[in-house]
Amino acid sequence: xxxxxxxxxxFGDRRVxxxxxxxxxxxxxxxxxxxxxxxxxxxxxxxxxxxxxxxGEVRFxxxxxxxxxxxxxxxxxxxRGLYPKMKVAEQLVYLARLHGIPAEAAKRETATLLERLGxxxxxxxxxxxxxxxxxxxxxxxxxxxxxxxxLVLDEPFSGLDxxxxxxxxxxxxxxxxxxxxxxxxxxxxxxVERLCDDVVVIGGGRILASGSxxxxxxxxxxxxxxxxxxxxxxxxxxxxxxxxxxxxxxDGGFARFDIAAETDGGIDGxxxxxxxARAVADPSFSVRRFGQxxxxxxxxxxxxxx
Numbered sequence: 680x681x682x683x684x685x686x687x688x689x690f691g692d693r694r695v696x697x698x699x700x701x702x703x704x705x706x707x708x709x710x711x712x713x714x715x716x717x718x719x720x721x722x723x724x725x726x727x728x729x730x731x732x733x734x735g736e737v738r739f740x741x742x743x744x745x746x747x748x749x750x751x752x753x754x755x756x757x758x759r760g761l762y763p764k765m766k767v768a769e770q771l772v773y774l775a776r777l778h779g780i781p782a783e784a785a786k787r788e789t790a791t792l793l794e795r796l797g798x799x800x801x802x803x804x805x806x807x808x809x810x811x812x813x814x815x816x817x818x819x820x821x822x823x824x825x826x827x828x829x830l831v832l833d834e835p836f837s838g839l840d841x842x843x844x845x846x847x848x849x850x851x852x853x854x855x856x857x858x859x860x861x862x863x864x865x866x867x868x869x870x871v872e873r874l875c876d877d878v879v880v881i882g883g884g885r886i887l888a889s890g891s892x893x894x895x896x897x898x899x900x901x902x903x904x905x906x907x908x909x910x911x912x913x914x915x916x917x918x919x920x921x922x923x924x925x926x927x928x929x930d931g932g933f934a935r936f937d938i939a940a941e942t943d944g945g946i947d948g949x950x951x952x953x954x955x956a957r958a959v960a961d962p963s964f965s966v967r968r969f970g971q972x973x974x975x976x977x978x979x980x981x982x983x984x985x
Contacts (some may be wrong), residue, residue: 680705681726681744681829681860685735688721695721696884698735703829703860703877708851710871711864712980713881719864720757722881723833726862727754739829750778753827755835759818763807767817768793770806771824778825785824792820797846811838819847823854830854832863836870848874872976880983887983892976899979902939903972904951908932912963921957923950932964935972 681703688696696718703709713719724730726737728749739748762770768789775785793799796816806814815838822832830851836844851874855861865871871878878895880888888895908915913932918924928935938950951971958966974982 680738680740681831681862682738682741683722683726683735684738686722686725686732686737687734688725688730688732694884696725696732699881699884699886700735701879701886701889703862705860706855706858707876708855708861708863708874709877709879710875711862711879711881712866712868712871712976713864714984717881718884719881720833723754723831723862723864724756726831727752729756751825751828753822753825753830753832755818755822755832757833759814761806761814761818761821764805766803766805767798767809767820768802771817771820774821775824780825788824788826789820792823795846795850796820797843812840812843815839816843816847819850823850827854827859829859830861830863832861834865835863836865836867844870868975868977868980878976880980882984888979895976895979896973899974899982900971901974902937903927903935904938904954905933905935905968905970905972906954906958906966907968908958908964909967910964912961914964917957918954921950921954924954932967 683702684700686696686699687694699718699722711719721730725732728746737744771789771792772785775788776782780788790799790802793802796819798813798816798820801809801813806817809817819832819835822830835847839847851861851863872892875892877891878889879886890898906915906918909932915929915932915934918934918936919926923939924936926934926936936954955966955969958969
């Protein structure tokens with residue numbers, strides 16, 4: 680497990696990170712999201728030791744992280760650092776050898792990775808001859824070729840087409856399934872929502888929200904509910920008559936409605952239950968679906984960064 684504990688960092692008079700704390704659990708995918716300049720890249724660089732923290736610390740498996748630990752983490756930086764005129768397979772083998780992997784094992788690992796990432800036929804091509812998307816795949820392979828025990832990836836899906844994204848997602852899922860903690864940043868919130876077990880939202884150098892997808896959705900679920908009716912008498916217009924409700928969308932047997940908040944700031948679940956009870960009691964239709972509206976990660980992100 681990777682832990683970031685109370686980390687702060689400044690550049691001159693500008694505070695970039697302020698008391699940042701979160702963890703990346705073993706065997707779980709953690710999405711790190713935030714607007715440009717929020718502090719994502721700085722936090723990742725501190726994890727890898729590229730930058731130092733001015734306060735706080737990074738821990739690995741419950742102790743202060745060491746240079747040896749960092750050498751075993753697969754890191755894909757924001758800036759791409761492969762050699763453009765060098766053959767793809769040749770430089771992956773070279774990078775694996777730098778991490779102490781024997782030559783034959785490095786060649787096998789390189790060949791396996793390139794096949795899995797759809798670059799097997801381009802192994803002997805120079806990096807600069809590849810498309811930008813394939814260069815991105817090669818950069819991901821470079822982060823994986825030394826058999827890392829954890830992954831920290833800065834915008835790994837940038838420039839990838841939908842097919843390539845699915846290929847990379849499969850590879851990352853496999854690493855997490857083997858028990859590795861995986862942290863990656865991305866502006867593509869739909870990918871984060873689909874892939875990640877946990878999400879960390881940063882803004883202005885501070886952690887604005889963190890937790891599992893389900894925890895965040897539950898915490899940010901509002902006062903909206905939906906009901907869908909089926910049958911010959913399926914008209915949900917009557918929902919507007921239920922005290923404490925405000926219909927926001929109505930289409931035949933479907934209604935989305937908000938319920939009034941209690942005076943103590945909670946949710947008056949009684950109004951929602953009253954809608955359900957009336958629907959169940961009416962013999963002219965049946966209830967096909969009823970429940971609280973669950974926000975998407977994009978909606979949660981907009982809410983916490985405002």
